Amino acid sequence: MIFKAAAPAPGADTSGDSYLPRHGNGGYRVQHYDLELDYRIGPNRLSGKASIRCVSTQALSRLSLDFGEFRINRVLVGGKPARFTRNQHKLNVKPQKSLPVGAEFTVEVHYVGNPKPIAGIWGDIGWDELTDGSLVASQPIGAPSWFPCNDHPADKATYRVSLTTASPYAVFVTGNLKSQYTRASTTTWVFERNEPTPTYLMSVQIGRYDEFEFPPARVLQRAGVPQRLHRDFARDFGRQGQIMESLETMFGPYPFDEYVIVVTDDELDDPIEAQGMSIFGANHVDGKRTHERLVVHELAHQWFGNSLTVADWRHIWLNEGFATYAEWLWSEESGGASAQTLARSWYTRMKAKPADLKIADPGVERMFDERVYKRGALTLHALRHALGDDAFFALVKAWAAEHRHGTVTTREFVAMAELYAGRSLRDFFRGWLDSPVMPALPGPG
CATH class of the missing domain: 2.60.40.1730 (tricorn interacting facor f3 domain)
Structure with a gap:
């Protein structure tokens, strides 16, 4: 695994971030x-x-x-x-x-x-x-x-x-x-x-939002929804409680006191995560659960991205890879396509793209490149195969618990993965994170 040298000590008007040094301040x-x-x-x-x-x-x-x-x-x-x-x-x-x-x-x-x-x-x-x-x-x-x-x-x-x-x-x-x-x-x-x-x-x-309350559960969940979208929202977010329970089973306890969903009356290009909150556009609500994967993605960010926050923007795959893999895990859990099927499909699509991006360091202009999301999820899927389900999900829960409300880096994740693997994963992570060319995807074709 190849890592950059540590950033220099920040000055008064710079954070020292490797991607966005002019945002944030030192001292x-x-x-x-x-x-x-x-x-x-x-x-x-x-x-x-x-x-x-x-x-x-x-x-x-x-x-x-x-x-x-x-x-x-x-x-x-x-x-x-x-x-x-x-x-x-x-x-x-x-x-x-x-x-x-x-x-x-x-x-x-x-x-x-x-x-x-x-x-x-x-x-x-x-x-x-x-x-x-x-x-x-x-x-x-x-x-x-x-x-x-x-x-x-x-x-x-x-x-x-x-x-x-x-x-x-x-x-x-x-x-x-x-x-x-x-x-x-x-x-x-x-x-x-x-x-x-x-x-x-x-x-x-x-x-102008009406408050929508979900059925009582261990985690308080509520929403602000325009009146005209009530019926479609109730359908599209009807499995919200099940999704929360499923992610808690895989990732450990939800890290905040409550979870709030806001649906704007305007259309948005993409949903938005915030601390303990997710925001969707009216176009993400159609009464057909068309965008349920996004519901899962934004909720997963409460663990990965929000409770566990990247210490430097170059580690953003730790946010988006986990949130994307959560979509695949929920699909498997809820009777949809298996994580292996989705991984194989996305592997084929990512393989067709130019091999010019390292997800451990994609560069500031490509922080939000689709490959950071999908190849990040593929890395986690390959790691699941390398460790086995028991060790993989134990690792994920420990990762979320030990860094709860803290900051994280790729180096720390690699170290914890090796601990749960009981062996060096240097070659594994060099191939998946540091090489623009993807390794072979494990598992049945």
């Missing part, structure tokens, strides 16, 4: 975000106060945050006014006094503006307006479109989000709803996210 780690937000839907106007509790990892005379194009009214560090400048999507802050290493401090940013997505090589990402409401889809660089942050997946923090908007609209934020109160024509919703969460997995959904 400190965030412990908690407290966001007080007021959103006017018609003019798309967001006013906010962000209180960000941090710990310095080096002496700091200045620091930076990732942030979009808002008007900054004032910035305070430790309760005292601080000087600040803007440089593209960086908010550079200079405290009145330098901060020693290990200092606990709070940065407070007051801002107002019209939130809009962040432009990237994958399109516009972040806060976006719907026909009647708003959504947030932040993977991988969209979080600064609505709050100042240290926008790197490895800097996971807890959150409190208070959002006030017009009362006819329902609000879903990634976190547990703690309170809701109405004054005149507006309602304030307060959510808390107590599990360590990366910025890109924080989401806000605002729309």
Whole structure:
């Protein structure tokens, strides 16, 4: 197995990420975000106060945050006014006094503006307006479109989000709803996210949604659905409880307190995962369970991608490979095509594509290439054959349990797989992860 050298120590305005070094910042780690937000839907106007509790990892005379194009009214560090400048999507802050290493401090940013997505090589990402409401889809660089942050997946923090908007609209934020109160024509919703969460997995959904409750189960599951889609939603998500039970059997206990599904009244290109939440477009609901594999895929991300978050974006196959393989496992479990049948079909399709991508390091422009998803799943299927079902599923459960709410790398997964195999898997992973040419797929043809 071939690995890149470790990234250099990050500077004040870089995370040191091998793919997206300009997203995220060095010199400190965030412990908690407290966001007080007021959103006017018609003019798309967001006013906010962000209180960000941090710990310095080096002496700091200045620091930076990732942030979009808002008007900054004032910035305070430790309760005292601080000087600040803007440089593209960086908010550079200079405290009145330098901060020693290990200092606990709070940065407070007051801002107002019209939130809009962040432009990237994958399109516009972040806060976006719907026909009647708003959504947030932040993977991988969209979080600064609505709050100042240290926008790197490895800097996971807890959150409190208070959002006030017009009362006819329902609000879903990634976190547990703690309170809701109405004054005149507006309602304030307060959510808390107590599990360590990366910025890109924080989401806000605002729309005219009716709440849909699933039958009681070990994990609380609920949904926000436009009224016109109730009947089709009930059909398409009718096996949600069974899917949750099946994934818990394979992956271990669901890692959050509840699971929330939001279906927008608009169409979306793809569903979106957030921490404890998945968002689907109206086009993903047709009353025929056409997109049930996507229902499984997004739920699987709660284990792989959300609870276990990549420490660096080049490891993204650990997110998408597991979520894709979950689709195949559910198909097998629910009486559809077996995982072997699906693996063989996708192997043939991937074999026909150019052999020019290493899924352990696909490159920033191809992070979301279909081959990262499908070849990632094929790698796991081949590993299942190499280990046998008992050892493979024991490995998967241990992987999810030991890194729960943490960050992960390919190197760590390889080490744990070798532990459960009881032998070196160097050649196996070199072939599946580091070679553009796929090895032969094991199992019957």
